[in-house]
Every structure is written in structure tokens, then in C-alpha cells.
Amino acid sequence: MATKETKQRGRPRSFDRETALEQAVRSFWEQGYEATSISDLTRAMGISAPSLYAAFGDKRALFDEVVAEYGRLYGGFISRAVAEEPTARRGVERALREAAAEYTAPGRPRGCLVISAALNISPASAEVAASLREMRRSNLREIASAVRADVAAGELPADTDADALADYVGAVIQGISQQARDGAERTALEAVVELAMRAWPEAAAESRSAAGARPAP
Amino acid sequence: MATKETKQRGRPRSFDRETALEQAVRSFWEQGYEATSISDLTRAMGISAPSLYAAFGDKRALFDEVVAEYGRLYGGFISRAVAEEPTARRGVERALREAAAEYTAPGRPRGCLVISAALNISPASAEVAASLREMRRSNLREIASAVRADVAAGELPADTDADALADYVGAVIQGISQQARDGAERTALEAVVELAMRAWPEAAAESRSAAGARPAP
DNA sequence: GTTTTTCTGTAGCGAGCGATACACAAATCG
């Protein structure tokens, strides 16, 4: 699907589409959707406005591609951590630690694009905000699902409120992203993660034997 | 200072300045600094642009007044909670519970203006963002100070990292504000607060006798 | 070669932005 089918017919594109997209990612990541103008984008991408519109459609379509690219390159670590670790606790702890690292990684914009790019949007761009919000909700559902699986496995107390726990994790992640944007250092955010994980419920003592085995959600 | 000195000389203002300011607070609270246009403001305040500029200066000066008014009417509860409660733990718990209530109060914009009004700002308005950031930092300093006082009083373990604990509380508050803006209900945020407080360090068992007495910072 | 297709650069569209010039209205002061 992504490979060129045959030789293209007309004048070839004079810039690398992937490289330009990567610069668009950085621009939107730094300033958010509305605060990033077409002029900002053409400057960062090194192309003119008509080239941008020919290659990516309009600003909204470019942003959609940017979000997908961001997810592919930088944003998937939460889903990955929760899916790969054997317990919800370990998945969440890994996700939070990676968040502290990712959101302060040198040479990149701070924080999370999905969290911060569509804050304070004017009504005209409400759809963009709704789209990113749904992505965040999806992440929380994954976490809540992992928590429920741990409860079923006796890895967490039976009265654990999975949705509340997922909301809590989401609040901490959003807070970490925000503080990273405010200039917080990685070590400070790791200390926050350390504290945040102290709120994790303790497993009932007698049923910790089944650790590592988790039924599919 | 705020009272009229004598009878004013020229044509009197045809609108109530305080009421108009209150509408400006709502507009900036809902949409943030940059996403709120002068046109939005004049519509909400029920006055024309020249009247706005005559009464409040420019957009930036109006926003500064809005921030001050917001702090006076809605924003002081964190400082109040931390200052009035006898221990840092009780102060923070009260602050978080009040945040869950305030940020979802019916008939008001969701979340906290100081947290959300200057997110995703373009470089031209960087000063506005810096100003609100400094207010947030000031709140965290108050919390860290209360924590240090509790450590000195034996109310918290001697190895408690006051700055990290304050950063954690700040992250939770920002997360709660964000989720409130995303539509979370008060009860859901209260569950998040309940969980967040489980991370609070336990006092060393033998020195809890001095509860209620705290030396001034 | 000529034709066809596609991309690029210039230049500019209508709309909205923050902010204001200017004439008129409404009050106090003498």
C-alpha cells in the first residue's frame, strides 16, 4: 500500500514527504493544533504552502497524519507496557516510568502530543479535541481492562474499582506530561512516579501464588 | 483604593465594570487566553471594542485582571486549605477534595483557569504562560513548605522528599483539572483523590503525639 | 519532438485578528 506502484507520471516531488511530516510532528507537538499556523508549518517543513496542500490536504488532514505518525514513533508505549507486562501493576509502573523518560527526552518537544495538542481549542476545532480525547479514553480502557484481569486473577483485591484506578493513572500521566512541558526534569518526574505507585492497592496476601498468569480480557 | 474618589467628570460608563469582568473571566476560563478573541469578549461582556479598551486596556491587561479576579473568587482554595489545616496531609487532602468539587461545579467552566488558560500558547504570548506557571509553582512551594513543617514535627518520616511530594500533588491536581475539562464527573474525581491520598507517607509510629502543633515555616 | 501529468513558486483571496480614529453623546464644572 505504501510502496510506489510504478513510475509516477508528472513532475516528481522535490522534498521527502516523510521528513516533512516529521517536522510537522515537531511543530504540532510543541505548539498544539491551533497555535501552529500554516506559515509555521511551511517554514519548519521547508516547503511552500501549495506543496503542503498538494501533499497532505488541509491543515486538519495533515494533523491527522501527524497524530498517526506520533503514535507510531513515540506514543505507543503505554499500550505496549500494559499489554506486555504480566500484571497491571507492572504494566502501569512501566508505563509511568517510560512516560517520565519519554516526556523529557532530550532533543524532542516535552510532554505528550495526544494530551496537550488540542487543549484550549476554539469551537471551530472541537473535532480535533474530541479525537484526541477518544485516544486518551482508549488508553484508560486498556488500563482498566488490565486491572480487571488482575482482580479476576486474585492479583488485586476483589473490591478494586478498576475505572477509578485507571482514571487515577490517567490523571498522573496527564500531570506528568504537563509538568514536563513546564520544564520539570526527568529525575523529578521519576520521583513523582515513585510516589504515585504507592497508591497501588495491595494484593490479598493468600492469593499471590498465581502471579504471572493472567487470563485474556 | 477601589472606591470612587469623588464624582467623575465626563460621561459615565454605561455598563457595570465588575459584571463585564466576570463575563471575561468565564470566557477566558472556558477557551483559554489565545483562543478567546476580542470579538468573543465583547459579545460575552455586552460592550463594544472601544469600551473594552477604554475600561481595561488591551487584551493582556484584561487577562491580568481576569486572573486576579479568578484567584479572588475561585482559585484560592489550595492556599487556604494548606494554610488552615493543622497538618500537610489534611491540608492536601482538603485541597484535593475541594479541587474535585470546584473543577466540576455546576454553572461554571470546568477545571482551573490558572492550569489551563495558557496551554499551547504561541511564542507571542509566552509571557502569559510564564505568569500562570509561576502561580502554579508558588502553590507547590506552599505545599512543600507545609510538608517540611510536618517532617520537622515528626508528623512525616524524616526522609520525606518534600519537593517530590509537592510535585506529586501538583501533578494530581493538574490531572484532575484536565479530566474535569474532559467531562469527568465529580464523583469520579473524588475517587481519584481517594486513591491519590493512599500515596501519602505514613508517619513514624512513635512520634504522632504532637499532632496538631506545627511550627511556623 | 509534442502531449500529458504532476509539482512548485508567486501572488493574493476573503475572513478574522487585536487595536484604534473619529465624530457624537452624556455627564460635571465654571
Next chain:
DNA sequence: CGATTTGTGTATCGCTCGCTACAGAAAAAC
């Protein structure tokens, strides 16, 4: 009363926004 001071309404200003018309450039197809 006239003079002075201050606020209001209309009608913009210069600027930037997202976006595009149009002509020319660069490739394949014939």
C-alpha cells in the same frame, strides 16, 4: 448657558489566518 471631560458607536486600520488561482517547471507517455 458654554467649556471640558469622558464614554460610546461606526467604521475601519494593518496584519495574519487558512487556503488557492495561475503560470511555469519537470518528469513520463506518445
